Structure formats: structure tokens, C-alpha cells
Amino acid sequence: MSRVDTLVLPLPNAHFIWYFAWLSVPSAIYAYTHTETTHFALIPTAVWATSLLYWHNPIHNSWRRNLDMIVVSTGLTHHICYAVTTPGMDPFIIHTYLSLIGISTLFYVVSQYYLLYRRSYWPATYTHAMFHLVANIANFVLYYGINKSIMNM
DSSP states (O other): OOTGGGBSSOHHHHHHHHHHHTTHHHHHHHHHTSGGGGGGGHHHHHHHHHHHHHHTSOBSSSHHHHHHHHHHHHHHHHHHHHHHHSTTOOHHHHHHHHHHHHHHHHHHHHHHHIIIIIOOHHHHHHHHHHHHHHHHHHHHHHHHHHHHHHHTO
């Protein structure tokens, strides 16, 4: 089996997603620069690092893929828990955040559909890139909401 056969996506597609992984950097910077959310910065930073590590050479059965998925899942769980348990959080912010997370999850599911069932690499790539984009917008919404709720206490 050649190296290309073990890749999740051809390298041009993977490198496209690699660039979208950089969207975690503004999320990390925003979290870090606000006192109330500084501790959140580690999560988008870890997602950024593991995504770059994986999408540079996206071999399906690799520790890099497993690490990336564990970091994303753990970070998402952490964020959702904070979204629904932060005292004084505006319900509109919570609903907006959870809606954006739902939309990003749908993009991920659609990307997997294109990849696994249609073998359509560019649609899979674009929808996975949208997963990164929408998830990072959701991060900004959550961090803003937490900052706002703490400042209003």
C-alpha cells in the first residue's frame, strides 16, 4: 500500500484544511487577552497545534489523528459545559453558541459523507473547512458571552 493510499485526503485538499486550522489562533488570542477567559486560550491553542500536526500529513490510522480528535472532543465538551453552567450567561448567547456548534457539527458530518460515501474530495474539504470556521466563530461568541456575564455580575 502506498503512502497516498493511507491519506484521508489528497495532500492539496489536506493542505487547504491545514490553512483553515489557523483560525484557532484568533480564538486563542481573544480568549487570552480577556481576563475572564484567559484559561480558555489553551483549548484553541491545542486544537491549532494538533490540527496542524495532523493535516500536514493526514494518515488515517495515526496517533496524530487520534490526538487531534481527542483534543477537539475534550475542548468542545469543556466549552459546552461552561456555556450552559456560567452564572449570568445571556440565554441568547447560549443559544447562539450551541446553534453554531450544531451547524459546525453538521458541516463535519457532511464532510464525512462526501469523503466516505461519495469520494468527492473537494466538497469534503470545503465542508470540513467550514467546520473550522463556524466552530471558531462559536468560540468568539462563547468568550464574549462569558466576559459579558462576568462583567455584569
